[in-house]
Structures are given as C-alpha cells and as structure tokens.
Amino acid sequence: MKAIWYDRTGPAREVLQYGDLPTPAPGQGQALVAIKASGVNPSDVGMRGGSAPMAYPRITPNSDGAGVVEAVGPGVPASWIGQRVWFYNGQRNGRAFGSAAEYIELDTDLLSVLPEGVSFAQGATLGIPCMTAHRALFLAGPVQGRTVLVTGGAGAVGHYAVQLAAWAGATVIATVSSQEKAERARAGGAHHVIDYRREDVAARVRELTDGEGVHHVVEVDFGGNIASTLASVRMNGSVAYYATKGAPTPVVPVGAAMGLNLMIQGVYLPVSPHEARKRAQQDITRWIGTGERILSVAGRFPLADCAGAHELVEAGGKVGTAVVEP
Numbered sequence: 001m002k003a004i005w006y007d008r009t010g011p012a013r014e015v016l017q018y019g020d021l022p023t024p025a026p027g028q029g030q031a032l033v034a035i036k037a038s039g040v041n042p043s044d045v046g047m048r049g050g051s052a053p054m055a056y057p058r059i060t061p062n063s064d065g066a067g068v069v070e071a072v073g074p075g076v077p078a079s080w081i082g083q084r085v086w087f088y089n090g091q092r093n094g095r096a097f098g099s100a101a102e103y104i105e106l107d108t109d110l111l112s113v114l115p116e117g118v119s120f121a122q123g124a125t126l127g128i129p130c131m132t133a134h135r136a137l138f139l140a141g142p143v144q145g146r147t148v149l150v151t152g153g154a155g156a157v158g159h160y161a162v163q164l165a166a167w168a169g170a171t172v173i174a175t176v177s178s179q180e181k182a183e184r185a186r187a188g189g190a191h192h193v194i195d196y197r198r199e200d201v202a203a204r205v206r207e208l209t210d211g212e213g214v215h216h217v218v219e220v221d222f223g224g225n226i227a228s229t230l231a232s233v234r235m236n237g238s239v240a241y242y243a244t245k246g247a248p249t250p251v252v253p254v255g256a257a258m259g260l261n262l263m264i265q266g267v268y269l270p271v272s273p274h275e276a277r278k279r280a281q282q283d284i285t286r287w288i289g290t291g292e293r294i295l296s297v298a299g300r301f302p303l304a305d306c307a308g309a310h311e312l313v314e315a316g317g318k319v320g321t322a323v324v325e326p
Contacts, residue, residue: 002326003101004306007058009050012307012314016048021060024097024105026073031080031108033087036120038099038324039064040309041128041156044091048310056096061306062324063090064127065099066120069111076108084114086285088127092270099124100306102326112281115289122295125156125321126284128269132242133160134280136218136267137168140238143216144169147209149232152220153190154181156321157242161218162188163294167287173208175201184319188294202231213237222266223247230256238263296320 003021026032044062046052066086072078087110091098098104114123136157137143148165152158153174165172166189174190176182182193194204205214213234219225222239224246229239230253237260244250257264269277287293298318301309302325309322 001102002303003060004303004324005058005060005100006048009048009054012045012048012310016061016307016310018304018306021101023103026071026076026105028074029076029107029109030073030105031069031076031085031111032071032073032103032105033065033067033085033111034070035065035067035099035102035104035326037066037124038062038090038101038303038306038326039124039127040306040313040322040324042313043128044098045310045313047091049314055093059091059096060098060101061091061310062098062100063092064088064124064321065090065104066114066123066126067104070103072108073105080108080111083111084116084120084123085111086114086118086123086126087111088131089270100303100324102303109278112285115285117291118288118295121297121300121323121325124323125295125297126288129156129321130160130164130284131277131280132267132269133157133218134164134283135269135272135276136240136242137161137164137216138279139240139265139267139276140216140263142168146215147171147173148216148218149173149175149205149214149229150185150190150218151175151196151225151229153185153188153193154319155220158218158220159184159188159294159296162190164283164287165218166190167290167292173205173214196228201225201228205232209234216240218242221246223250226250226252230260230262233260233262236261238265240265240267242267298322300325
C-alpha cells in the first residue's frame with residue numbers, strides 16, 4: 001500500500017516520506033479499513049515536529065480517519081465488511097501506525113458507522129476533536145436545561161462542544177476572538193457569543209445569567225483563562241479543560257475554587273474511561289445522522305502531500321480539520 005512515514009522528527013517536508021509499506025492484515029477483534037480520508041490534528045503535527053521523543057523507529061502519522069471495512073479478523077462478524085466507518089486513535093501512544101496510508105487495521109472498538117449523508121472527508125474531522133468535546137461537555141453529567149460556557153467556541157474542539165451542547169438541550173455561551181468566529185459559533189448553535197478581546201467575559205456571563213454564572217465550562221486554556229473562568233462559574237459548578245497553553249503550569253486559587261465547591265477536571269482522551277469513550281462514539285454517530293451538524297474540512301490534500309496538511313495545521317487560523325485523502 002501507499003503510505004506516509006517518518007523515522008526522525010522535524011519539519012514536515014524534511015521528514016515525511018511517501019512510498020510503499022506492507023498492507024496490514026486484521027488480527028483478533030480487528031477490521032481492515034480502506035482509508036478514504038485521514039484527519040490531521042495538532043497532536044499529530046506536534047509529535048512529528050518533535051514535541052516528544054520518538055517511541056518507535058518508524059511512525060505513520062495521524063490518528064483519525066474514515067473509510068470502508070474491507071476485511072475482518074477472527075472474532076469479528078462478517079457484517080462489518082462493506083460498512084462505512086469513522087475512527088480515532090490510529091497512531092497514538094502504544095501504536096506506531098496511523099491513518100496517513102491506504103489501509104489501517106484497528107480494533108472494531110475504535111470504529112463507528114458513518115451515516116450515508118456524511119462524506120468521508122467530513123467523517124475524518126470527528127475522531128479526537130469531537131470525542132474530546134463530548135467528554136469535556138458531559139463528564140460532570142447531563143447538560144439539558146443547564147447553561148454551558150465554551151471558551152474558544154469556533155475552534156476544532158470548541159465548535160463541536162457548542163454543537164453538542166445545543167443538541168443536548170443546553171443554553172450555550174461561547175467566547176471567540178473575531179466577528180467571523182462569532183458567526184461560526186452562532187451557526188453551531190451558540191445562544192450568546194462574547195468577543196473576549198473586546199469584552200469582559202466574566203461580566204458578560206454574569207449579565208447573561210442574572211448574576212448566577214454558568215453550570216459548566218468547557219475550557220480551551222485553563223491556565224490562561226483561570227481568573228475569568230472562576231468568575232464565570234456558579235456555586236457547585238464544574239470546569240473541564242483540554243488544554244492550558246496560555247499558562248502550562250498555572251497557579252490555581254484553590255481557596256476560591258473550594259469556596260465554590262467547584263469540580264475541575266482535565267480531559268485527555270486516550271486515557272478517558274472506556275465507557276465514556278463508547279458513549280461518545282454512540283452519541284456522535286447519532287448526532288451526525290440528524291443532518292443538523294457542521295463538520296468543517298479546512299483543506300483537502302492528496303496522500304503524497306501529507307506535508308501540506310501538516311503545514312496548514314501548523315500555520316494556525318484554519319477553520320476545521322485538514323484532511324489527507326489516499
């Protein structure tokens with residue numbers, strides 16, 4: 001099969017190689033997926049760039065994707081064959097072979113049916129961003145009838161969190177950094193949008209919630225936003241964060257958090273509870289089947305130009321997910 005790999009970290013065009021690798025065979029509990037689209041996440045780009053030491057002599061990048069099941073291994077029903085699927089956790093800690101290839105073999109536990117109305121490119125945008133959004137949104141319980149603050153509501157994870165929260169019956173407040181992003185957040189279902197560059201987020205949240213604050217926060221930058229987040233959440237509320245780039249080692253005012261009886265929890269998808277990840281797969285599949293969803297493809301690249309997709313992610317400012325298509 002044709003595939004991409006790297007045997008050293010560095011700039012995409014210097015280290016990513018394109019050529020032939022053996023086509024994998026599905027093992028016990030696995031399916032062989034003919035990949036139609038591979039999604040590129042910041043984590044994929046970071047690993048290739050050297051954010052962590054290489055754990056394997058050779059890595060095929062990219063975690064997420066979509067395609068068609070062509071074969072199954074022992075213990076897997078033949079009914080999987082021919083199914084359109086989306087998947088996550090291709091290349092990850094503990095596994096060197098990702099979705100930047102024509103084929104991938106994966107445990108069927110990582111596969112979900114892709115509804116006919118969703119393209120393969122759109123399916124490849126799900127995976128880690130949407131699964132992370134689901135976990136961050138629901139880890140403290142149902143959100144129906146509650147008010148949720150999503151910071152970075154136009155980003156890859158944040159926009160999915162906005163859409164899922166609205167789908168689940170929450171009142172959604174989103175923060176953004178521009179008029180264009182405000183329109184994107186509203187299109188996703190945000191009831192209120194706050195431009196954090198021009199407005200006082202906590203003051204606006206209090207105004208919108210009659211002084212009560214929000215029940216739950218999906219946080220894109222825990223360290224960078226900690227002051228406004230704590231000022232925006234109500235008593236007995238909760239905060240789920242999936243990044244903290246603004247302050248990687250923040251000082252947390254634990255007294256204030258304790259006074260709110262606040263639950264604060266980080267979200268790292270690969271080690272999230274299995275039952276939570278299965279629920280996310282089921283909910284996401286049901287949601288995308290409704291047709292009322294925005295699955296944004298930021299750019300489409302042929303497999304041979306996987307470097308171009310990685311560079312688009314590194315450049316920043318994209319809307320949605322960069323997709324590589326074998």
